[in-house]
Amino acid sequence: MATILFDGVAYGMLLFVLACGLAVTLGLMNFVNLAHGAFAMAGGYATVLLMDRGGVPFLACLPAAFLVAAVLGLVLERTLYRHMYRRSHLDQVLFSIGLVFMAVSGTTWAMGASQQTIKLPAWLTGRVDMLGMHVGIYRAFIVILCGLLAVGLQLGLTHTRFGSRLRAAVDDARVARGLGIPVGTVFAVTFAVGSGLAGLGGALGSEILGLDPNFPLRFMIYFLIVVAVGGTSGVVGPFIASLLLGIADVAGKYYIPAIGAFIVYLVMIAVLVLRPHGLFGRPR
Amino acid sequence: MWVGQALARRARWRWAEIVFWLAAFAALFLPAGRHLILNEIAILALFALSLDLILGYAGIISLGHAAFLGLGAYAAGLLAKHVTDDPTVGLALATVAAASLGFATSFLVLRGSDLTRLMVTLGVAMLLGELANALPDLTGGADGLQGVTMGPLLGLFEFDLYGRVAYAYSLTTLFVLMLVARAVVYSPFGLSLMAIRRNRLRASALGVPVHKRLIAVYTLAAAFAGAAGALLAQTTAFVSLDFFEFHRSADVLLVLIIGGAGWLYGGILGAVLYEALQDALAAVTPEYWQFWIGLFLVAFVMLGRERLTGGMRGLLARFGR
Amino acid sequence: MTAALETRGLAKRFGGLVATRDVSFTLEQGARHALIGPNGAGKTTFVNLLTGVLPASAxxxxxxxxxxxxxxxxxxxxxxxxxTFQINQLFGDLTPLETLALAIDEQLGLGGRWSHAVGGDAVVAEITAVAERFGLADVLDSRTDTLPYGKQRLLEIAVAFACKPKVLLLDEPAAGVPEAERRDILDAIAALPVEVSVLLIEHDMDLVFSFARRISVLVDGALLVEGEPEVIAADPRVRAVYLGGNDHG
Known part of the structure; x- marks a missing residue:
């Protein structure tokens, strides 16, 4: 019971790191990006390549995964995404579905369709008994790392100059420009950081979530749930939504494997119908 | 009175339409070999027409239109397996079943933002997929519904291996439902949908009961998609969980967008172009054609899809007068 | 005689912000009444409460x-x-013909009909009558967004008229219309049937004083004063509001 709860928390934390970039681009910037999972996948595959072919140790791969996905995000933002911000939601949906198709197919072509495995260093494997729980060391590692990231993000958004610039740019790009805020750069950096975090999540998560070319499609709805249920007014809502989703998913699949996912979707629909702006959102 | 004439002109049959339908039915007499793909196109066109009713005419973005396709397919497949192998009964049942689901879920898409609607429609499709997966005794689970056999159409025409009867069946269904869609689009009801898509607030200020109309059109579109699902199940004698998958919903969106949303023939034109595109790409890169579809989609949106399909429509309209 | 439209203690709060406070207002049958007030006085919110776009708080x-x-x-x-709407909210890519048909179909209770094409004698007769009344007969079949702005404003009023109003709220009907086309709009408003009670929401004082037989002044979401035009024009509080702030801005 407690172990399942812990696994759910770890899973939820992971989801948060994967989805928090989307919480900003979709939640705050109101840009529907269904291709967010592709950046996570890029991070995951970067780790696989670095470890398998380059012999780079796992811990060193994590920042590398962040960088690869962030650079990819930055390049795509500057070349493609920024032209899409003012388009209709339908255009954004189509555009990002196109990117997903390309990512899935391109990855299959380059890396094959099979599932990739990452060999964790020995000190991260195994379980220990802690507070009466049978805790996986790797999951504990994820909880600590992702928890720190979540705190850092919240502080970054609320307490730094960049955070306030981002909030101003999101509120009203025109006014922000008038105040001398380089809106384009702020969005690009935000997009890159969000993509980078997804990449980091992809690297961390391949052990738990599995990594194959269909990754962006398999987890698309999970990322969207985090944002839609969490609401669009910051990262606290998505964080709580991630935890709830993680716990519900792990517990659901453990106790009622046949219909675990069914219940997750049902709850999501119920939440969105009762609270269209999410559990923690505000209407706008 | 010219006002009456001007109104009547809206719904008039264009020459291009008549020529198109004559050609489509004439294709029945082509030598065997192309009818399987023509059947596929007709079904895809019907599915896209269904999406056009809600997206093109009423402005509801759906990422889960496959829910109705899948439900229709399972309804028709199960009926054929357990009750009767008469295709038209299956078609009717699938239509009613999907319409019921459409009506029930229409209340979920009335409110909220585009994002909530995307999520809810996607969620409904995933939900049904999970449900079908969780009931393997009924649906065959991940193996799909096996052993669907169909009786002769109208008790007269056996489905042949080359798909000629299948194509005749699907095309006729498409034609009949197109007549319905045509009537709807040019009716006062259709006009009020166009107003709702453009500006909900404004439409309600003219006395249009927005929610009622959206519920009605969502139900109608679901019925059409259910019919498409039935056709697919019956003419391929197979139903699987794949019918509910996201890529089905995404594909039909793509089909409609290629052909142009918001006009009656967008779905048909899109289905033809999509199959042609897929055919051509599959010939060049059989495994990775999805990559090129994706690239096409990105380029299509970047270049301005309205401009591209609008130009095509303008051309057709000029040709069709 | 019952008032055509009446509000009792109408209020609207957005969070802590009070946009409309305790407005009790009466529009008599056949009224030619104007609602004025400086920008931000809450006129738009008031209209939205009247028409049901926003739910009232009380x-x-x-x-x-x-x-x-x-x-x-x-x-x-x-x-x-x-x-009617202040800024242009017409359906730009539909024709005036279609826009009028839409309103009239709803008016006649035919809007949900899907088995017949738009048309029919009753609808055609009604469209023809409205189009002639508002001088739109020659532009009925062009796209709305290609019409001169004055014609678009006329269509705005014509569409509202086609809904068979008992009470008509005109929200800045002449705003932005070039001088040359202005006359048509003033004439159309002046020619509205007497049985239609009209509330004009307007910035333009010339229009207000030429049209209204009664004027209400809204300031900070509350009714400041109401009376006949001469009384309002002479009221020092109204002068203070308008001359103290920027009058048309």
Whole structure:
């Protein structure tokens, strides 16, 4: 019971790191990006390549995964995404579905369709008994790392100059420009950081979530749930939504494997119908 | 009175339409070999027409239109397996079943933002997929519904291996439902949908009961998609969980967008172009054609899809007068 | 005689912000009434409360004595409470013909019909009558967004008129119209049938004083004063509001 709860928390934390970039681009910037999972996948595959072919140790791969996905995000933002911000939601949906198709197919072509495995260093494997729980060391590692990231993000958004610039740019790009805020750069950096975090999540998560070319499609709805249920007014809502989703998913699949996912979707629909702006959102 | 004439002109049959339908039915007499793909196109066109009713005419973005396709397919497949192998009964049942689901879920898409609607429609499709997966005794689970056999159409025409009867069946269904869609689009009801898509607030200020109309059109579109699902199940004698998958919903969106949303023939034109595109790409890169579809989609949106399909429509309209 | 439109203690709060405070207002049958007030006085919110776009936080709206506070926007339209829009909110790529047909179909209760094409003798006759009344007959079949702005504003009023209003709310009907086309709009407004009660929401004082037989002044979401035009023009508080701030801005 407690172990399942812990696994759910770890899973939820992971989801948060994967989805928090989307919480900003979709939640705050109101840009529907269904291709967010592709950046996570890029991070995951970067780790696989670095470890398998380059012999780079796992811990060193994590920042590398962040960088690869962030650079990819930055390049795509500057070349493609920024032209899409003012388009209709339908255009954004189509555009990002196109990117997903390309990512899935391109990855299959380059890396094959099979599932990739990452060999964790020995000190991260195994379980220990802690507070009466049978805790996986790797999951504990994820909880600590992702928890720190979540705190850092919240502080970054609320307490730094960049955070306030981002909030101003999101509120009203025109006014922000008038105040001398380089809106384009702020969005690009935000997009890159969000993509980078997804990449980091992809690297961390391949052990738990599995990594194959269909990754962006398999987890698309999970990322969207985090944002839609969490609401669009910051990262606290998505964080709580991630935890709830993680716990519900792990517990659901453990106790009622046949219909675990069914219940997750049902709850999501119920939440969105009762609270269209999410559990923690505000209407706008 | 010219006002009456001007109104009547809206719904008039264009020459291009008549020529198109004559050609489509004439294709029945082509030598065997192309009818399987023509059947596929007709079904895809019907599915896209269904999406056009809600997206093109009423402005509801759906990422889960496959829910109705899948439900229709399972309804028709199960009926054929357990009750009767008469295709038209299956078609009717699938239509009613999907319409019921459409009506029930229409209340979920009335409110909220585009994002909530995307999520809810996607969620409904995933939900049904999970449900079908969780009931393997009924649906065959991940193996799909096996052993669907169909009786002769109208008790007269056996489905042949080359798909000629299948194509005749699907095309006729498409034609009949197109007549319905045509009537709807040019009716006062259709006009009020166009107003709702453009500006909900404004439409309600003219006395249009927005929610009622959206519920009605969502139900109608679901019925059409259910019919498409039935056709697919019956003419391929197979139903699987794949019918509910996201890529089905995404594909039909793509089909409609290629052909142009918001006009009656967008779905048909899109289905033809999509199959042609897929055919051509599959010939060049059989495994990775999805990559090129994706690239096409990105380029299509970047270049301005309205401009591209609008130009095509303008051309057709000029040709069709 | 029952008032055409009445509000009792109408209020609207957005969080802590009070946009409309305790407005009790009466529009008599056949009225030519103007609602004025500086920018930010809450005129738009008030109109949205009347028409049911926004739910009221407190108070009632009565249409011909009947409580319509809980009715939807479209239900109020069907009961004869119709508005025009300030900035252009017409359907640009539809024709005036289609726009009028839409309003008239809803008016006649045919809007849900799907088995017949738009048309029919009753609809055609009604479109023809409205188009002639507002001088739109020669542009009926062009796209709305290609019409001169004055014609678009006329269509705005014509469409509202086609909804068979008992009470008509005109929200800045002449705003932005070039001088040359202005006359047509003033004439169209002046020629509205006497049985239609009209509330004009307007910045333009020339239009207000040429049209209104009664004027209400809204300031900070509350009714400041109401009376006949001469009284309003002479009222020092109104002068203070208008001359103290920027009068048209």
């Amino acid at each position: 108070g009632r709206v009565l249409l011909a004595g009947e409580d319509v506070t809980s009715l939807s926007a479209e239900a109020r339209v069907r009961r004869g409470l119709v508005r």
